[in-house]
Amino acid sequence: xRYSQFLITTLRDNPAEAEVMSHRLMVRSxxxxxxxxxxxxxxxxxxxxxxxxxxxxxxxxxRAGALExxxxxxxxxxxWLESKRWNAYGKELLRFKDRHDRNFCLGPTHEEVxxxxxxxxxxxxxxxxLNLYQIHTKFRDEIRPRFGVMxxxxxxxxxxxxxxxxxxxxxxxxxxxxxxxxAIFTRLGLTFRAVExxxxxxxxxxxxxxxxxxxxxxxxxxxxxxxxxxxxxxxAEIGNEVFARNTxxxxxxQRVHTPGKKTVEEVSRFLGVPPSTLIKTLIFETPxxxxxxxxxxxxxxxxxKLKSILKCAEIFLADEDRIQELTNAPRGFTxxxxxSGIRIIADNALRSGTDYVIGGNEQDVHIMHVCPxxxxxxxxxxxxxxxxxxxxCRRCGARLKTSRGIEVGHIFxxxxxxxxxxxxxxxxxxxRELPFVMGCYGIGVGRTVAAAIEQLHDEHGIIFPQSIxxxxxxxxxxxxxxxxxxxxxxxxxxxxxRAAIDVILDDRDERPGSKFADADLIGIPVRLTxxxxxxxxxxxxxxxxxxxxxxxxxxxxxxxxxxQQLNAERL
RNA sequence: CGGGAAGUAGCGCAGUCUGGUUAGCGCGCAUGCUUCGGGAGCAUGAAGUCGGGGGUUCAAAUCCCCCCUUCCCGACCA
Numbered sequence: 001x002r003y004s005q006f007l008i009t010t011l012r013d014n015p016a017e018a019e020v021m022s023h024r025l026m027v028r029s030x031x032x033x034x035x036x037x038x039x040x041x042x043x044x045x046x047x048x049x050x051x052x053x054x055x056x057x058x059x060x061x062x063r064a065g066a067l068e069x070x071x072x073x074x075x076x077x078x079x080w081l082e083s084k085r086w087n088a089y090g091k092e093l094l095r096f097k098d099r100h101d102r103n104f105c106l107g108p109t110h111e112e113v114x115x116x117x118x119x120x121x122x123x124x125x126x127x128x129x130l131n132l133y134q135i136h137t138k139f140r141d142e143i144r145p146r147f148g149v150m151x152x153x154x155x156x157x158x159x160x161x162x163x164x165x166x167x168x169x170x171x172x173x174x175x176x177x178x179x180x181x182x183a184i185f186t187r188l189g190l191t192f193r194a195v196e197x198x199x200x201x202x203x204x205x206x207x208x209x210x211x212x213x214x215x216x217x218x219x220x221x222x223x224x225x226x227x228x229x230x231x232x233x234x235x236a237e238i239g240n241e242v243f244a245r246n247t248x249x250x251x252x253x254q255r256v257h258t259p260g261k262k263t264v265e266e267v268s269r270f271l272g273v274p275p276s277t278l279i280k281t282l283i284f285e286t287p288x289x290x291x292x293x294x295x296x297x298x299x300x301x302x303x304x305k306l307k308s309i310l311k312c313a314e315i316f317l318a319d320e321d322r323i324q325e326l327t328n329a330p331r332g333f334t335x336x337x338x339x340s341g342i343r344i345i346a347d348n349a350l351r352s353g354t355d356y357v358i359g360g361n362e363q364d365v366h367i368m369h370v371c372p373x374x375x376x377x378x379x380x381x382x383x384x385x386x387x388x389x390x391x392x393c394r395r396c397g398a399r400l401k402t403s404r405g406i407e408v409g410h411i412f413x414x415x416x417x418x419x420x421x422x423x424x425x426x427x428x429x430x431x432r433e434l435p436f437v438m439g440c441y442g443i444g445v446g447r448t449v450a451a452a453i454e455q456l457h458d459e460h461g462i463i464f465p466q467s468i469x470x471x472x473x474x475x476x477x478x479x480x481x482x483x484x485x486x487x488x489x490x491x492x493x494x495x496x497x498r499a500a501i502d503v504i505l506d507d508r509d510e511r512p513g514s515k516f517a518d519a520d521l522i523g524i525p526v527r528l529t530x531x532x533x534x535x536x537x538x539x540x541x542x543x544x545x546x547x548x549x550x551x552x553x554x555x556x557x558x559x560x561x562x563x564q565q566l567n568a569e570r571l
Numbered sequence: 572c573g574g575g576a577a578g579u580a581g582c583g584c585a586g587u588c589u590g591g592u593u594a595g596c597g598c599g600c601a602u603g604c605u606u607c608g609g610g611a612g613c614a615u616g617a618a619g620u621c622g623g624g625g626g627u628u629c630a631a632a633u634c635c636c637c638c639c640u641u642c643c644c645g646a647c648c649a
Contacts, residue, residue: 012598012610013583017642037641092648109649143572143647151648200649209649317646410649442649479607513609520609531608541608 001471001504007044010518020216022453023148025462029522038145038153040446045522048470049449050156054135056187056467057158057443064180066131066160071113073137077103079112083421088313092140106139111418111440114161118436119424125165128426128436129173133160135445149446150406150454151218156445163419163436165428170413170437177411177441181210184443185408189465189569190452193405195221196231198304199412207412210443211405212451221405222387226398233402234304238383239392243351250354251369259364262332264297267366271357274298278357279350279372281334283318283326283342286310290318290326292339294346294372297357299385301347306384309345327361335359335367337376346378347385406451407444414438453523462523463546466569472502473562474524478512478531488555489530492540495559501566520545526565528558 009030017034018024026032031046042050058068077095080086086093086105094106107113114132122130138157145153162173178194185192190212197209209232211221222236223229231237261267268275278297283290284306291310293301307315323331326342335358336344350356354371372378391400419425419435428434449468456463466472473496477489489505496503504524506515512531519527529541540558542551544565553561 009581011582016577016583019643034641090648138649140649142649144643144645146643157649407649444649447649476608481607509607511607511609511611513607513611516609518610529608533608 001502003504003506003508006504008518008522009043010521018148020147020150020454021457022150022450025453025457025521026148026450029462032149034148038142038151040149040152040154045470046449049464049468050445052468052470053188053445053449054156054158057135057184057445060180060184060187061133061158061160063183064131064176066133066162066180068134069132070134070136071107071110071117073107073139074104075107075110075113077105079116079422080105083112083115083418085112092142094139094141108138108140109440109442110134110159111161111414111438112422115418115422115424115436115438118161118163119419119422122163122436123426125426125428129162129164129169131160131162131173131177133158133441148450150450152446155447158443158445160441162439162441164439165426165434165437167415167437170415170439174411174413174439177439178208181409181411181441181443185210185212185448187467188448188452189456189467190408190448191455192408193221193223193230195223195405196229196235197410198232198234198308205413205415207410209407210409210411212408212448212455213403213405214451214454215404216454217404217406217451219405219407221403222400223403224393224396224398225401227393227396229393229395232407233386234302236387236400237394238348238385238387238400239394239397241348241352241392243348245352245354245371247354247371247374250371250374253370253375254368255360256366256368257364258333258366261364261366262330267357268297271366271368273357273368277353277355279336279370281336281359283323283334284315285318285322286315287312289342290322291343291345292334292336293384294336294344294350294378295385296347296349299347299349299388302384302386305382306345309380309382309384327359329359329361329363329365333359333361333363333365335361335376336372336378337361337367337370343379344377345384346372346381348381348383349385350378351381406447406454408448408451409441409443411441412439414440457523460517461521464523464525466525466566469523469525471504471522471524472566473526473528474504474506474519474522475528475530476506476512476515476519478529480507480509482532482535484535485530485532488534492528492530492555492558496562499559499563501559501562525569526562528562 011028014024015027018027030043032040034040077086135158139154142153145151164170164173192210192212194208194210197207199207220233222231222233261270264275264278275297280295280297282293295301320331327334350372356370357366357368358370360367387400389401393400416435425433425435453462475489475493477485493505525545527543533539538555539552
């Protein structure tokens with residue numbers, strides 16, 4: 001490819017719309033342009049990167065035995081009504097009507113469509129296992145799209161769906177995908193980690209998220225410092241702690257006046273006690289009515305855990321009016337004592353300690369020296385808080401630590417959730433009709449590219465891993481009006497092409513500084529500079545983007561050296 | 572949906588408070604000359620419904636009202 005025949009539209013200034021680095025660099029390098037919030041056009045440079053990413057994903061999916069298909073983006077409501085997700089999915093599902101007034105939606109995911117396809121196509125255990133995948137556009141009407149393609153509304157996703165005859169085989173399919181994902185992200189040159197995760201609205205029994213490690217990631221990962229346990233914060237379980245309680249020296253409860261002190265911080269400062277001796281009482285609305293969730297003042301409630309304990313999809317914090325109605329006090333003074341008709345769920349940590357401060361369910365009143373389960377009733381104790389640095393690991397008891405990541409892939413064991421709801425069955429060798437045991441497996445393609453950039457960049461721009469760089473090599477003639485330099489550059493260009501190197505020749509009549517800056521910004525792994533030394537003593541500079549190292553080689557050795565450099569990185 | 576910020580040439584911004592020549596600057600773009608090892612210099616030029624609608628006024632980018640869009644934080648969410 002010649003620069004003069006390619007469209008590269010780099011920008012010198014950071015776009016005002018972009019805050020995070022990967023977004024800035026994708027816009028500045030000319031990979032993407034925004035059309036509307038969370039909706040992007042992909043330019044030729046970005047398309048090349050996507051292409052290479054997709055190729056790797058496709059190769060590994062095929063290697064794992066999955067078959068590529070294409071499913072429609074526009075989906076009829078009937079299928080979603082069958083799975084009960086037409087109403088359950090929420091506003092992310094963009095619904096609309098066609099000219100005949102029939103309901104449709106844009107597919108945010110494709111479980112319904114694939115299940116429908118398979119139930120009409122597969123009828124025998126002999127046709128299993130089956131894994132079908134596509135790399136296609138999804139639409140999710142996110143409340144707040146952000147960070148460019150990292151959280152877009154319209155985005156490219158690889159989604160795969162496995163169908164098996166039983167749990168055991170489904171487990172095998174799941175493991176195959178797990179391995180394939182590891183292979184994919186390794187080939188993409190990413191530092192990543194697979195973590196246990198909540199299944200969310202997709203449902204199913206078990207899932208892993210693949211996290212690209214990056215400080216700017218939206219997700220918090222909890223991992224063990226000793227064993228290999230790792231989970232999303234939403235899911236991360238806290239190991240058994242020692243719950244010691246000595247009630248012999250317990251003080252009597254005491255009402256205290258706490259005018260205007262509503263937050264944990266205010267109350268703890270006012271009373272001169274540490275936040276860990278306060279109990280936060282949060283009222284949540286659930287489908288079965290309000291519940292009270294109790295955690296220590298220095299802990300945070302984990303709503304995902306709470307949902308899973310309550311076995312419901314939707315809970316939300318009660319608002320000011322509702323709190324007043326239920327507790328006869330404004331927000332900030334809620335406590336478990338005397339709450340009638342409300343289930344009280346307390347975090348395990350509250351099994352320890354006898355001397356807590358709680359809200360008095362009365363304006364400007366708190367109660368001191370309170371012991372859970374003795375001074376007030378607790379319906380159940382369980383793990384409902386977010387894990388923190390230092391908490392014990394569920395598996396081995398060692399300390400947990402937290403870090404940040406970007407979720408680029410998610411694999412689910414779906415079980416028979418969809419196949420049962422939609423009557424997708426096959427006959428086994430004994431003629432029994434059984435529902436497919438399913439799994440589904442997603443990779444956010446654009447997000448993966450963004451995550452790679454987030455992880456691999458410097459002050460000059462993107463440092464693409466060779467596997468997804470838009471070009472392997474850029475050849476820069478310092479002075480494109482110098483016929484001899486240009487001829488050497490052209491010769492090297494052709495030589496590189498013959499060697500199957502994805503090369504671009506910067507034949508623009510630009511100053512060398514601009515060409516270098518663009519090459520760095522775009523993140524081409526290897527740059528070859530043809531200048532006056534190439535003319536005078538056949539010396540070429542080869543610069544490696546990642547390390548910044550400059551190697552001087554002769555014209556004849558240039559391309560072989562480049563090949564060696566690329567092979568060193570190629571996986 | 573709550574809080575905050577912003578919409579002026581392709582991009583980045585000034586001008587708005589305090590209404591008043593022809594709406595500016597940098598980058599980019601076009602043409603010419605010189606230059607060419609880390610974003611060159613000079614000259615000439617093209618490019619603007621000042622986000623949209625309404626209002627106030629002799630006069631509106633500037634003041635008032637309504638709306639739209641975008642970004643950030645939160646709530647929410649693969």
